Amino acid sequence: xxxxxxxxxxxxxxxxxxxxxxxxxxxxxxxxxxxxxxxxxxxxxxxxxxxxxxxxxxxxxxxxxxxxxxxxxxxxxxxxxxxxxxxxxxxxxxxxxxxxxxxxxxxxxxxxxxxxxxxxxxxxxxxxxxxxxxxxxxxxxxxxxxxxxxxxxxxxxxxxxxxxxxxxxxxxxxxxxxxxxxxxxxxxxxxxxxxxxxxxxxxxxxxxxxxxxxxxxxxxxxxxxxxxxxxxxxxxxxxxxxxxxxxxxxxxxxxxxxxxxxxxxxxxxxxxxxxxxxxxxxxxxxxxxxxxxxxxxxxxxxxxxxxxxxxxxxxxxxxxxxxxxxxxxxxxxxxxxxxxxxxxxxxxxxxxxxxxxxxxxxxxxxxxxxxxxxxxxxxxxxx
Numbered sequence: 001x002x003x004x005x006x007x008x009x010x011x012x013x014x015x016x017x018x019x020x021x022x023x024x025x026x027x028x029x030x031x032x033x034x035x036x037x038x039x040x041x042x043x044x045x046x047x048x049x050x051x052x053x054x055x056x057x058x059x060x061x062x063x064x065x066x067x068x069x070x071x072x073x074x075x076x077x078x079x080x081x082x083x084x085x086x087x088x089x090x091x092x093x094x095x096x097x098x099x100x101x102x103x104x105x106x107x108x109x110x111x112x113x114x115x116x117x118x119x120x121x122x123x124x125x126x127x128x129x130x131x132x133x134x135x136x137x138x139x140x141x142x143x144x145x146x147x148x149x150x151x152x153x154x155x156x157x158x159x160x161x162x163x164x165x166x167x168x169x170x171x172x173x174x175x176x177x178x179x180x181x182x183x184x185x186x187x188x189x190x191x192x193x194x195x196x197x198x199x200x201x202x203x204x205x206x207x208x209x210x211x212x213x214x215x216x217x218x219x220x221x222x223x224x225x226x227x228x229x230x231x232x233x234x235x236x237x238x239x240x241x242x243x244x245x246x247x248x249x250x251x252x253x254x255x256x257x258x259x260x261x262x263x264x265x266x267x268x269x270x271x272x273x274x275x276x277x278x279x280x281x282x283x284x285x286x287x288x289x290x291x292x293x294x295x296x297x298x299x300x301x302x303x304x305x306x307x308x309x310x311x312x313x314x315x316x317x318x319x320x321x322x323x324x325x326x327x328x329x330x331x332x333x334x335x336x337x338x339x340x341x342x343x344x345x346x347x348x349x350x351x352x353x354x355x356x357x358x359x360x361x362x363x364x365x366x367x368x369x370x371x372x373x374x375x376x377x378x379x380x381x382x383x
Contacts, residue, residue, distance in 0.1 A: 030115070045351065046176075060122050085382055086111055091377065126142070155205045157203045158203070162184075169271060170252070176309060178358050183197065194224065212242070215240040221235075230259060247275070249271075250270070262295070270285050279311075308325075321347075327339070338362065352382045357378075361374075
């Protein structure tokens with residue numbers, strides 16, 4: 001059987017399976033509770049629109065809606081709409097140029113508990129089981145939020161640095177593709193516990209909007225991989241400004257020290273997001289510095305990512321969403337350069353069920369390495 005025929009048959013199986021699941025018309029718990037369509041808060045799930053950003057920042061509620069405000073103040077309302085959602089990820093076809101093809105009929109199962117737990121409190125917990133970990137359940141992320149005002153919110157989080165950020169490019173839980181955005185997927189010199197910007201860590205943070213156009217986030221955390229956050233001395237900050245309703249420019253930075261190796265590190269970056277009609281363009285740049293092992297000198301590496309997508313719609317909901325991303329990053333004090341291209345075509349059978357085919361290709365790699373590529377067919381369903 002030729003490679004093209006294998007890809008076609010795998011894609012057909014994925015799409016048929018998705019249509020069958022989609023006939024149930026399942027919806028996530030937020031949409032059930034608030035009796036709204038997913039497109040009310042999502043550009044194309046999981047990416048948020050402005051209403052979705054406000055909903056997330058307010059602790060999963062619509063404070064301007066009197067009817068909803070009455071509902072969320074009643075803890076017992078949970079017995080009518082439990083704050084539970086389930087997600088399934090299937091990869092009927094997954095093939096790297098450097099490896100064998102895989103039939104990952106069920107790649108991951110996720111269980112979400114999320115919602116309001118009091119008039120000024122919210123909670124989120126994600127448990128997941130993946131084939132890569134022999135389907136052993138583990139905590140992916142969790143947070144408890146306190147929301148006394150729009151300008152000031154507190155979060156106690158086990159999750160990535162940018163968990164509070166609602167703009168959809170620096171947070172791995174907003175990704176549109178199989179692979180993570182390059183700027184948050186690099187360990188650079190490895191001084192942050194060997195982790196990445198998307199790695200989970202113990203963290204206390206504050207965030208808010210002093211004005212409608214200005215968003216801030218600041219936090220204090222341990223390094224990646226330390227589930228107890230021992231001797232935390234890492235700080236991070238993020239500022240974002242909505243130039244218009246559809247255009248944001250921002251910056252972020254973090255610095256700290258790995259308690260075990262005593263290596264200092266820092267990350268400084270800029271990012272933007274722009275909606276032009278149904279098109280969305282996002283980008284980010286990061287400059288990283290890490291003390292070397294032994295304390296002699298620093299490694300300095302850079303990374304940037306640029307992503308564009310377009311949401312074809314029917315009755316306001318997305319149907320087809322092509323995504324193109326270019327990631328570029330350095331390793332080994334800038335002496336090794338890598339560039340990767342991601343091409344993704346997603347079809348939304350319903351607002352909460354989608355299937356896609358994705359092609360990933362390393363355009364440039366370090367001298368002596370062989371460039372790799374990957375084709376993935378994936379189905380994501382949440383209800």
